Amino acid sequence: MTQENLNKQILLTTILLIAVICLFQFTNLDIFIQSFFYDFESKNWLIDKNEPILKLFLYDGLKKAIIIFNVLILIALLFFRKKQIVQEYKKGLLIVLLSAIFIPSIIGSLKAITNTPCPCNIVKFGGTYPEKKVFDSFPSDFVQTSKAKCWPAGHASGGFALMSLFFLFKKPKHQKIALIGTIILAWSMGTYKMLLGDHFLSHTIITMLLAWIIILIIVKFISFKQRQILEKPTKI
Numbered sequence: 001m002t003q004e005n006l007n008k009q010i011l012l013t014t015i016l017l018i019a020v021i022c023l024f025q026f027t028n029l030d031i032f033i034q035s036f037f038y039d040f041e042s043k044n045w046l047i048d049k050n051e052p053i054l055k056l057f058l059y060d061g062l063k064k065a066i067i068i069f070n071v072l073i074l075i076a077l078l079f080f081r082k083k084q085i086v087q088e089y090k091k092g093l094l095i096v097l098l099s100a101i102f103i104p105s106i107i108g109s110l111k112a113i114t115n116t117p118c119p120c121n122i123v124k125f126g127g128t129y130p131e132k133k134v135f136d137s138f139p140s141d142f143v144q145t146s147k148a149k150c151w152p153a154g155h156a157s158g159g160f161a162l163m164s165l166f167f168l169f170k171k172p173k174h175q176k177i178a179l180i181g182t183i184i185l186a187w188s189m190g191t192y193k194m195l196l197g198d199h200f201l202s203h204t205i206i207t208m209l210l211a212w213i214i215i216l217i218i219v220k221f222i223s224f225k226q227r228q229i230l231e232k233p234t235k236i
Contacts, residue, residue: 001167001219002055003220003223006216006219006220006223007220008068009212009216010071010213010216010220013209013212013213013216014213016039016209017206017209017210020205020206020209021134021202021206023202024133024200024201025133025134025135025154029048029201029202030133030201030202031124031200032130032227033200033201034119034125034193034194034200034201035191037194037197038119038125038197039193043119043126044185045195045196045205046195046196047195047196048194048196049196052163055161056186058189058192059155059189059222062159062185063155063158066100066158066159066161066162067158068169069098069204070097070100070121073093073096073097074097076093077090077093077094077097077210081197087185089168090227091167091222092165092167092168092169093168094222095164095167095168095215095218095219096161096162096164096165096168097221098164098222099161099162099163099164099211099214099215099218100158100162100164100220102214102218103157103158103160103161103211103214103215104154104157104158104161104212106210106214107152107153107157107207107210107211108154108157110151110152110210111150111151111152111154112147112149113130113147114134114149114151115147115149115236116132116133116134116148116149116150117129117132117148117150118148118150118197118198118200119194119198119199119200120195120196120197120198121148121150125197129142129144129148130142132148136153138151140182150198150199150203151197151203151206152203152204152206152207152210153190153193153203153204153206153207154207155189155190155198155199156186156187156190156193156199156204156207156208157207157211158189159182159186159188159189159190160182160183160186160207160208160211160212161211161215162182162185163179163182163183163211163215164215164218165178165179165182165184166178166179166182166215167219169216181209183208186208187204187208188209190203190208191202191204
């Protein structure tokens with residue numbers, strides 16, 4: 001992807017991110033969609049948080065698998081950096097590793113400061129918090145005992161960080177497979193959290209768009225550093 005294409009992608013994704021934030025901020029689309037996943041009579045979500053199989057494959061197990069995958073990349077870059085295959089894919093591996101570090105960190109930082117409740121936290125779905133969108137304030141008579149940390153989606157951020165695999169592969173066919181495959185994986189993680197009441201749809205969409213912007217910025221930074229090294233005059 002050329003620098004011009006990277007710039008266009010960053011601009012277009014940023015515009016789309018702003019549009020999505022505005023759409024969910026000024027409509028009740030999140031509540032409308034989330035209502036399909038909650039049984040108002042039994043007061044239960046479509047999926048039980050403690051259901052062991054789904055929890056293993058879409059939460060605990062998948063999270064650990066992603067961590068192990070990223071640790072293996074770190075090991076390859078640190079201890080096998082002179083191997084031909086690592087040298088050949090060094091740039092892509094570095095992009096994937098940095099994405100795995102920065103995307104969950106940035107998403108986690110946003111969760112810590114936005115003070116937005118999860119679906120299961122709000123009164124409509126059996127919780128104790130009033131409905132609050134990311135740029136809203138809580139009612140003056142509401143006493144908040146603990147900070148809400150639900151916007152954007154943290155669990156899916158590790159999956160969306162894997163969209164960086166697009167830049168690991170060199171053939172367009174393999175790039176498309178990597179991108180589509182990781183988007184499906186990340187959305188399975190995000191959908192799981194929606195079905196058990198931990199996130200609204202907007203949380204996952206926003207995480208995906210933020211992740212892609214961060215990945216593109218990382219690609220730009222690494223490409224810039226590479227050009228600097230190549231253009232640096234050799235001392236005689």
